[in-house]
Amino acid sequence: MKGLNIIVLAKQVPDTRNVGKDAMKADGTVNRAALPAIFNPEDLNALEQALRVKDAVPGTTVTILTMGPGRAAEIIREGMYRGADGGVLLTDRAFAGSDTLATSYALSQAVKELGKVDLIVAGRQAIDGDTAQVGPQVAEKLGLNQITYAEEIVAEKGNKLKVVRRLENGVETVRTKLPLVVTVTGSAPDCRSRNAKRLMKFKHAKTLNELQNETQDYTHLYDERPWLTIKELTVSDIEVDHEQLGLSGSPTKVKKIENVVLQAKEAKKLSTADEDIDSLMKELIESHVIG
Amino acid sequence: MNSVFVYCEIEDGVVAEVSQELLTKGRSLADELKCDLEAIAIGSGLEGIEKQILPFGVDTLYTADDKRLYPYTTQPHTSIVVKLFQEVKPQIALMGASSIGRDLGPRVSSALHSGLTADCTSLIIGDHEDKKAKKKYENLLYQIRPAFGGNIIATIINPDCRPQMATVREGVMKKEVRDENYKGEVKALDVNKYVSDEDFAVEIIERHLEKSKVNIKGAQVVIAGGYGVGSKENFDLLHELAAVLGGEVGASRAAVDAGYADHERQIGQTGVTVRPKLYIACGISGQVQHRAGMEESAQIISINTDPNAPINAIADYVITGDVAEVVPKMIKFYKQNTK
Known part of the structure; x- marks a missing residue:
């Protein structure tokens, strides 16, 4: 099999385990700046599958594509430390407020900009939304077939892939031809860790915007080492219908956001003392809740 | 009035639990909106499937019966649902938040440019006023779900695009038969008008379905x-x-x-x-x-x-x-x- 051109769709997500008061903006959208940001866990599973195909098929390149603010370049570097060949940051204010469909539109237009693609791999879903929609929506926009819930991807001769899918009620193995979009679940193998040599090689990889914020001029270094420049795409670099971007391109609107406030009700408070547990069990038996 | 529409999942000739729950919810939404409840069953060997579906109060059941349509693969089911939605233009479409519904739903919404909300925990009908655009909307589907690690409950609406699509997990809605003798119509679709040969590019090599060993749902x-x-x-x-x-x-x-x-x-x-x-x-x-x-x-x-x-x-x-x-x-x- 010839080397494949693989794109990994990845997202930098707010770590939803650490959400503070200022996490939401007044318009109901997420204030990402106020939260710690991480590589979406299932996108790391997806990256690992892409890297395994690269290990098996010489000449394969793995490129991370992410849409987000400038700091999302962090996950591209993270991916490069772990084995990705490079990455592209799709960033523009025009994308702000995108729902899954507007996001998928922007991503698919960016994919078209990146030349011939054999395989697109993405995490099944991101922990900030848990929707699992962007993968299939990108596939539809690109007119590609899709395999969701993948646990294992194996490249086969004849430009085909064998994919093992983990469904809620079992396992299914399918075969299909490339090009293709595959989404990977969290039960797939964990991503390999950072490689020390790659860390040294790529730790100064930066987007042009990040470079402009440097206090010293390293331009010559980046001219000599092209792998240190992380490609940035903005709306002006891709062909888009502006009506399909951001809030205006999003059919779903957030009508209301409620912060979760628990309403206390009168609970019987018990200790671990024998008498307490004994009387609790008696009460439950007498009221026929158990027994 | 445009219909409320439910995609029915069928495994081994049995309508999935989640689909029965959605048919029940779909019927009550249709009652409130004073419109029809429609459904589709896609699969193979579907004779008699209407006996499981119409009693939930389904006015029209579409069937697409073809050997190649079972087990489920993405593309042919997508083609059928997309084309049928273009014809019957439902106002609301519900699917299970299952490995099928979560594979099919986003695909259909992307093709039709309609909004989809995943894993809703509640669906209700309500109005909306867009003050900026000075527009009033009546009888929208409020799609309610926790988001953002469960720290918020979001109410999502699709004011302008149809159908308003939502997925719901099994067990979230209650299941209730409307009338064992409910009079609904069955319309068999001419499958070849809806799918092309290229839709069958995915070959299923092996399938191991296991009945869930644990039954937490039924436990007292x-x-x-x-x-x-x-x-x-x-x-x-x-x-x-x-x-x-x-x-x-x-x-x-x-x-x-x-x-x-x-x-x-x-x-x-x-x-x-x-x-x-x-x-x-x-x-x-x-x-x-x-x-x-x-x-x-x-x-x-x-x-x-x-x-x-x-x-x-x-x-x-x-x-x-x-x-x-x-x-x-x-x-x-x-x-x-x-x-």
Whole structure:
């Protein structure tokens, strides 16, 4: 099999385990700046599958594509430390407020900009939304077939892939031809860790915007080492219908956001003392809740 | 009035539980909107399938019967649903938040440029006013779901695009037959008008479906463990208590992630929803996604070392203490009192 051109769709997500008061903006959208940001866990599973195909098929390149603010370049570097060949940051204010469909539109237009693609791999879903929609929506926009819930991807001769899918009620193995979009679940193998040599090689990889914020001029270094420049795409670099971007391109609107406030009700408070547990069990038996 | 539409999943000639629940919800939405309820069954060997579907109050059932349409693959089912939606223009479309619905739904929404909300926990009809655009909308579908790690509850609407699409997990809605003799119409689709040969590019080599071994949904007593249970060994205590009380063991997402319990035991927004007579929450803090899957339990006992655990707010009994100490005592005193 010839080397494949693989794109990994990845997202930098707010770590939803650490959400503070200022996490939401007044318009109901997420204030990402106020939260710690991480590589979406299932996108790391997806990256690992892409890297395994690269290990098996010489000449394969793995490129991370992410849409987000400038700091999302962090996950591209993270991916490069772990084995990705490079990455592209799709960033523009025009994308702000995108729902899954507007996001998928922007991503698919960016994919078209990146030349011939054999395989697109993405995490099944991101922990900030848990929707699992962007993968299939990108596939539809690109007119590609899709395999969701993948646990294992194996490249086969004849430009085909064998994919093992983990469904809620079992396992299914399918075969299909490339090009293709595959989404990977969290039960797939964990991503390999950072490689020390790659860390040294790529730790100064930066987007042009990040470079402009440097206090010293390293331009010559980046001219000599092209792998240190992380490609940035903005709306002006891709062909888009502006009506399909951001809030205006999003059919779903957030009508209301409620912060979760628990309403206390009168609970019987018990200790671990024998008498307490004994009387609790008696009460439950007498009221026929158990027994 | 445009219809409410339900995509029915069929496995081994049986309409999936989640689809039956959605047909029930779809019927009540259609009643409120004074419109028809329509449904589609796509598969192979579907003769008589209407007997399982029409009783939920379905006015029109479309069938697409073809050997190649079972088991489910993405592309042909997408082609059929997309084309049919273009023809019948439903105002609302519901699918299960299952591995089929979550594969098909986004694909269809992308093709039709219609909004889709995943994993809704509640669906209601309501109005909306867009003050900026000075537009009023009547009878929209409010799609309500926890988001953002369960820290918020979001109400999502699709003001301008149709159908308004939503997926819902199994067990979230209740299932209720409308009328065993409900008079609905069956329309068999000419499959070849809806699919092309290229749609069948995915070949299924092997399929291992296993009936879920655990039946938490049907259990009257659920003993659920969270991260606070602390170890797999302590989880064994919960199994003991479940065996004694005739219940099942459930788990929070954190406990499943920590490897204390299998995924099929997960309760909550991304797991199953339960409504037992008694729910014993052991070492569960009670994030909103977890509560979404158990808060309708008739009685709730919370065992937690933290007296301020959020779950205590919805509990009927709060035992402040260590699971490893309390659970064996529950077993002991249950046995003593039932002798």
